[in-house]
Amino acid sequence: MAILEGKKAIxxxxxxxxxxxxxxxxxxSAGAEVVFSSTECFx
Amino acid sequence: MDLENQKRVKEIADQFGPENVIVVLGAAxxxxxxxxxxxxxxxxxxxxxxxxGVSLGLLVYHICEPEIKEEVDAGIYDEQVSMMEMVxxxxxIITEMSAIRDQYTKY
Numbered sequence: 001m002a003i004l005e006g007k008k009a010i011x012x013x014x015x016x017x018x019x020x021x022x023x024x025x026x027x028x029s030a031g032a033e034v035v036f037s038s039t040e041c042f043x
Numbered sequence: 044m045d046l047e048n049q050k051r052v053k054e055i056a057d058q059f060g061p062e063n064v065i066v067v068l069g070a071a072x073x074x075x076x077x078x079x080x081x082x083x084x085x086x087x088x089x090x091x092x093x094x095x096g097v098s099l100g101l102l103v104y105h106i107c108e109p110e111i112k113e114e115v116d117a118g119i120y121d122e123q124v125s126m127m128e129m130v131x132x133x134x135x136i137i138t139e140m141s142a143i144r145d146q147y148t149k150y
Contacts, residue, residue, distance in 0.1 A: 002114060003065065003102070003104070003110055003111065003114060004065065004111065004114050004115075005114070007063060007064065007065040007102075008055065008059045008063050008064045008065070009064075009065050009066075009067055010051070010052055010055055010064060010065070010066045010067070010083075010101075011066075011067050011068075011069070012044065012048060012066065012067075012068050012069070012070075012079055013068075013069035014068070014069045014070045014071050014075070016071040017069045017070050017071030017072075017075075017127060017131065018069030018106050018107070018123075018124055018127050018128075019069060020069065022069070022106075022123035022124055022127075023067055023069050023106045023123075023124075025119050025122075025123050026106060026111075026115040026116070026119055026120055026123055026124060027067060027115070029115055029116035029119045030111075030114040030115045030116070031114075032065065035055055035059070035064075036051050036052075036055055038045070038048050038051075039069075040044070040045050040048065
């Protein structure tokens, strides 16, 4: 069963890891609706 | 996790229903990923933010976990994530994330 398709996605990216906008493009390609995207600095 | 982000996560879970929401992380380390995952499932472990004592139990993954990777368009994943994935300790991230999901995710 698809995990992402049709889901409302919250993205918490990381400036030193994978940033929000990169994850956003990935999730949209899998059929998720991005409702919030942020890029944190976890340090 | 950033206090403002905790507030938004709570609002979105309330608005759409927690069963319809997925949180995807991009943290650089397993420990940071685990802390963020714990925050959106069991509640804020630092008891500082709006999710302190709030167990949302949301479904949460890291973008580099195989379950997510296989659903994403391979070309886009390559372009956006692959470079960073090479320098991340993905095994450590998977271990942390799986432990949190097993324990706290309700959906």
